[in-house]
């Protein structure tokens with residue numbers, strides 16, 4: 001058996017095409033969706049991520065603004081900059097590229113982003129709304145995971161989903177979205193004993209760790225949907241948590257790295273931005 005690949009590249013193109021049409025309709029009403037990126041310092045990976053997100057904005061017709069702030073910025077100055085963007089009517093979404101330098105308070109900075117402009121879904125109001133099941137912005141990577149799962153055609157209702165990773169930006173929100181979709185959810189992390197005993201029970205397996213080769217074929221239930229959200233580098237090449245060769249032989253569906261969650265995360269960011277602009281315009 002060879003797993004059916006869940007093509008995140010193709011799906012992200014489709015989502016972006018839908019966004020482009022929605023942006024066009026907004027522009028006909030005189031509204032141009034605006035997305036601001038706040039980049040503190042020169043972290044090379046962050047610079048690359050922001051560049052890719054800017055390019056996606058260009059493809060969709062979203063106006064993007066990148067505010068580059070020095071590594072040495074103080075908390076007070078950073079918050080002043082965030083507050084300025086918060087009050088700017090032409091900016092619909094704000095994204096503080098993480099990580100920010102260690103001397104800064106990440107949670108306090110995110111709290112300066114108004115929840116309705118929080119395209120990343122990281123603000124505590126939005127994170128909380130996911131926990132209690134009310135409306136709010138949802139984090140982009142977990143949304144991408146759910147869309148990749150939908151692409152498989154497998155109904156999540158009643159299935160056992162195992163999520164590896166419990167961060168606030170991928171693991172936990174992904175687990176909560178799976179719960180919302182009526183899965184029975186198990187969350188594993190670095191202190192989990194005998195990881196394989198859990199992963200082997202998973203009808204849906206999501207790995208969000210960042211360790212190449214963490215999941216091998218013998219750890220996967222035959223026919224399972226496997227979604228790799230991890231990003232690791234081996235000899236300069238981007239790879240995920242899943243050992244593709246062996247897992248492909250066992251899984252029913254596989255979202256690989258590269259070409260799975262990565263492009264989907266960016267596409268979901270576009271969707272969130274357009275949705276905010278539409279909501280503001282009462283479309």
Ligand code: NAP
Pocket residue numbers: 141164165166167168169170171188189190191192195208209210211229230231232261262263265266
């Ligand atoms: P993170 O904050 O470092 O979290 C990693 C999680 O993995 C933690 O919960 C950790 O457990 C767990 N873990 C570490 N080693 C483990 C092991 N041996 N067995 C089981 N669990 C283990 O990272 P993150 O921000 O959630 O990101 C996770 C991965 O997704 C990274 O590779 C990141 O690059 C990638 N990512 C991808 C996208 C995308 O667009 N595709 C977006 C965001 C992140 P503890 O909690 O116990 O430490």
